Amino acid sequence: MNRTARLHALTESLRRAGTRGRTAHQLAEEFDVTARTIKRDLAALEVGGLPVWGRTGPGGGYGLTEFSALPPVNFTAAQALALAAAVAASAQAPFSDSARAAARKVLDVLDPVARRRADDLSHRVWVNVGPSASRRVMDALEQAMIDQVTVNMTYHDARARTTEREVEPMVFALDGGRWLLVGWCRLRADIRWFDLSRVQRATATRHPCAGHHVDEIGTPPEAARPAVL
Template sequence: MKRVQRLHALSEMLRRNGSRGCSAERLAREFGVSVRTVKRDLAALESSGAPVWSRPGPGGGYGLASGASLPPVSLSPAQAVALMAAVSAAPDAPYADLAAAGVQKILDVLDPRTRARADELAGRVWVTTIPSSSRRIRSALEEGMAEQRVVRILYTSKDGTTSTRDVEPVLFASRNGQWYLVGWCRLRDAMRWFAVSRIERADVTTITCGDHTVHEVGEPPANARPVHGRGG
């Protein structure tokens, strides 16, 4: 493992361990280097601006200050490109615009060398995107979900029937390459899946959603899972 990669992995391990910290010996075993090398790496992280703390004695070790920002080394070029590719390939995903803005913030604070390497690598990753649905419609659905307010939609079903529905948003789901709004339909008095691509109009109301939960939708398919910030 190259040193820049080890520094990144080291900062990530310290961050995950939170206030517990890690001993230099444990870090050395984890990365297959000497304790002396680990301490040099920790010193390098600290000099680059990482909020590294140390605690002597039994149960002590090293860690990162809670809530503090990580230094530029906290993201590798490949990880930066992975984020860019994921956002570019899913422009129809819920909160995609916010994700793109978040990725841009990350790119803006990368050190120049890492940014240059990420830009070069990004040129080697191509994605084909599908036409996205109306930004106004997606914004209304996203707001309704986040604020848990009823969304009034004009919906055209597969058979061409158009109707107005008041829906309590419960979750967004991607199935077979298509995004759905899953929610409690007040017209049908039941949980329903609405293809976002067939929603002609969407407006957020001032009505607060009831207490319908994700569990009412049922178990996700075997190959589906909620998004989260953890690996695996």
């Protein structure tokens, strides 16, 4: 999870904790970083205007002195279950950590009866997703896509050949159950489709993309459609 996403998720974690708050150790475990990193993040949130409180000693920790909540969400148990199932099924998809954070925000303000019913039903939905890139790799690819900068990748292709590529990200595509990155490969000077599960390392650069348009990829499959809400 990149720092921007972590700061947002950290804010939501403190909101959920309410007046109880969370310790730096608990937050560090939740986000798989050090307590020192958490304290730096909390300081950054406070500088940004978030009303963070801190208590020392037994029972101490961090929380929000005042927090707003989403208005009541009138989801049915089936709708809540559908949301949870969709997020679970998208575990290998781009921005999946943001999807989980968004789902938690909705479920946290769900009617308690509907929430309990959805929890019970969730055991009747099984999800088995295929392999994908590590979260560290996905963070780099997602940030490069958002900022429209190139990404340096170590790629292991289907013929077991490993190459170093600088790629201009154009589209994330789900095809046949596999998530792919479609981009302009500066090594091959052409558009290439990269299986995300074969990307071993990735680092977003500061080099702006040249402006290749999505239309250059060609005509998408007839059943393909953009992820428009």
